[in-house]
Amino acid sequence: MRNVIHYNSWENKAPFGAIKVNQGVRIAVRTNEEYDVLNIKWVILKEDNVVGHIDLVEENRNYYQGEFNGFNETGLYFYYFEVDVNINGSYQKIFYGKSFEDGHTIEYSYENLNKYQITVHEDFEVPSWYKEGIMYNIFVDRFNNGNRNKKPSNPKPNSFIYGNWSDIPMYIKDKDGEIIRWDFYGGNLKGIIEKLPYLSKIGVTIIYLNPIFESSSNHKYNTGDYKKIDPMFGDEEILKELIDKASKRGINIILDGVFNHTGADSKYFNKFGNYDEVGAYQSEDSKYRPWYNFEGSKDNYKCWWGIKDLPNVNELNESYMDYIIYDVDSVINKWTGMGIKGWRLDVADELPTKFIKELRKELKNNDSDSVLIGEVWEDASNKISYGERRNYFVGDQLDSVMAYPFRNNIVSFLKGQITSNQLRNKFMTLKENYPKESFKSNLNIISSHDITRIKTELNYDNEMVKLAVATQMTFEGIPYIYYGDEAGLSGGTDPDNRRTYPWKNEDEDMIEFYKDSINTRKKYNALTNGDTDFIINNDDDIFGYIRFNDNGEKILVLINRSTEDKNINISLEENTLEVIDIKYSSKKYLEIISKNNDSFNLQIRPKSFNIFNVLNLVEV
Structure with a gap:
């Protein structure tokens, strides 16, 4: 060329x-x-x-x-x-x-x-409590049972209850692969309240709950009633107690909003006749009938990805928007009015743009300090969904998205699939496409209920896991902890990634590492609010960046993925380096081999990271 x-x-x-x-x-x-x-x-x-x-x-x-x-x-x-x-x-x-x-x-x-x-x-600002936060995602059934007798509350009919909390999850399916009995462990909202001291101690400031509304399943993404807490999890009084007690510890609660589809077993569709309401499946005269798309017979209806248990809704139907958004007691207003600080929109790229905009307006009118998050798996600035180019970050839609590209990028680097400069380029592309507020509000995940846990993804190598976490805790965006990752929990794809939290069998070293990393992030404003300069170097195995703010604070982060000692030369004019006291970094192995004028030649040990405070030697 x-x-x-x-x-x-x-x-x-x-x-x-x-x-x-x-x-x-x-x-x-x-x-x-x-x-x-x-x-x-x-x-x-x-x-x-x-x-x-x-x-x-x-x-x-x-x-x-x-x-x-x-x-x-x-x-x-x-x-x-x-x-x-x-x-x-x-x-x-x-x-x-x-x-x-x-x-x-x-x-x-x-x-x-x-x-x-x-x-x-448009000029927009994401609330500081969110941008500066540490998020902890809880799959409620698998986190903790707060009942004194540890038995599940209000078990579902024809369900399967595991004999031991530590049992490995499995699905019970028929010959066609359809789930015929949902499985439960008994985690509930009381269990989260009981563990608030633990979450506060490790540094969590935001709890994001997978769906908690009434539903026949353990995951609750097939909503039965948007205005009722699932009885296995608790009730409104217990949720309010959780919100209030969490707030006293500086922790805000975010709920999962599943508005693209409902459950077939719901008061709205009522396929199995388990509700008193006349559902859309039962009668063409049902007030909920316009919410759904039927083609001919009642058994021929549109559903999410062909899953008959998840009938799609017409999100822009007037009565549906009233129910979810506009009514005084709408789903959004009811729970936000109780003290919920934000919503995560499930499959946001399958929701119409108008629906997201209107939901955001109502949410911000109810609480201007609330946040709206979207599940988007790709570059959320330019995603094409069903032939439509989405503009999530123009100021009137999403505040934040789940940053799956962050996970994909860092895992690819740690597994040797891309070089350090390729990793830098991938992050720079996102940084170029996202508004500053959006990039700083990215939910930087390394595990979730939809993907393999980071420990399993990195072949149970705790040193590599720590490199992923160290990057997550020092990068622009919000660290997102999937419950149990900090305790050494492993797991493959669904349902294996939804194992129970290993109470009394935790990896204490990993918990301390998370706690120490979070404390370091909170200690330095440049790590929570600063911008990023990436370091370009000739070593494919060393990824580095400097976080900095307007007050002159600079934090240098270096990651060595290789199994060998590595040397790197860093040019820092009129500055010197101070090793930051993060006890689980490789600082005890660090050697500053030489300093030539403004250049530092550093040796970094195998599969390790170092974090430095860059100190200005010139008085201002």
Whole structure:
């Protein structure tokens, strides 16, 4: 490929990344002296409509600049370059777009252009209690039973109760793979209240509960009644007690909102006649009938991913939106009014944009300090869902998403599938696409109820697990702890990733590591609120970055995934390094081999990490 022009959106665009509506953008492009460049056109689109054709101005020889001030609507904008060039007396038009690896330009055919993205958003702010928090996700049935006799409360008919808390979970299915008996251990809200001192002690400030509303299953994603706590978990009085007692410890509660589908066994659909309400399945005259999509017979209805137990709803149906969002006693208003500080939207990319916007409005009207989180598995700034480009981060939809890309990136690095610079590039791409508030509000997960637990994913190697956790606790975004990870819990795919918390059989060393890592994060403002500079180095095994804030605080983090000692040279002008006292880091093995002017040559032990406080030697 010909390198007629040189441009890097990470370095040659101001401001970097996403911008606020009506904010201008200026870029700079260099040309290759070997070519006779006649003109460079900067082409800007909003979706597929061209909104700007900017002829770049040659400021100096081989140096072109341009500015565009037409970003007057929120949404996603894209751009590329058209270059008119004289090659051996032949006039050609060459197209340049974004490399799939980093921010540099690559020559493309027009049909295959990979365009640069600019996210344009309203000015918005995510509550500080959330951005600066530590989230702990609890799958309620598997966390703790708070009953004195440790027996499950109000067991379901025709269900399976495990004989021992430590039993490995399994499904009881028929020959067609359908679950015929749900299994339970008996975890409940009282059990969470009982463990609040423990959660507070390790540093948790946010508890996110998987669904707690009445349902026939153990996971509760097949909602039976949005306005009733499942009797196995407790009741409204116990939930209120949990909210109040957690609040006294500086812990906020977030609920799971499953609004794309209900359960077939629900008061709304009532397929099995277990409710007094006339459900949509039972009668065309049911008030809930318009909520669902029937095609011909009552047994032919649309459902989530073809699972008949999860009939899809028409989220934009007027009565459904009233019930979930608008009514004085709507689902959102009822529980938020009780003190719930936010909602996590299940399968957010399957919810209509209007539904998310309206839910957010009502939520913020009820409590302006609340948060709305979405389950999105990819880059949430530009996800295409069912043919629609989603704009979750323009200021009127989601505050935060579950950062599955964070998990995918760090696991790929630790397993040797990508290099440190490839890892850096993946994070930089997200950082470029996300507004600052959104990137700082990312829920940085390494395990969840939908994926293999981190310990199992990393082949039960606790040293590698600690590298993942150390990155999670020092990175931009909110650390997300899936219950039991901190206690050394392992598990494959569902249902194995939903084992019970191993009370009295915890990995105490891992708990102390989590506690120490969280304390370190909270101690340094740069780790909770700061920005990030990534370190570029020639060693594929060393991933490094500096977290910094406006007050001059800088924290250097270095991760060595290899099984060998590694040396790395770090240039830090007019600074020195102080090892941060995190007892489970590799500081006791650290050697500062040499210091040459402003450069440090550091040795990092195998499968270890180091965290440094970068101290300014010059008095201000």
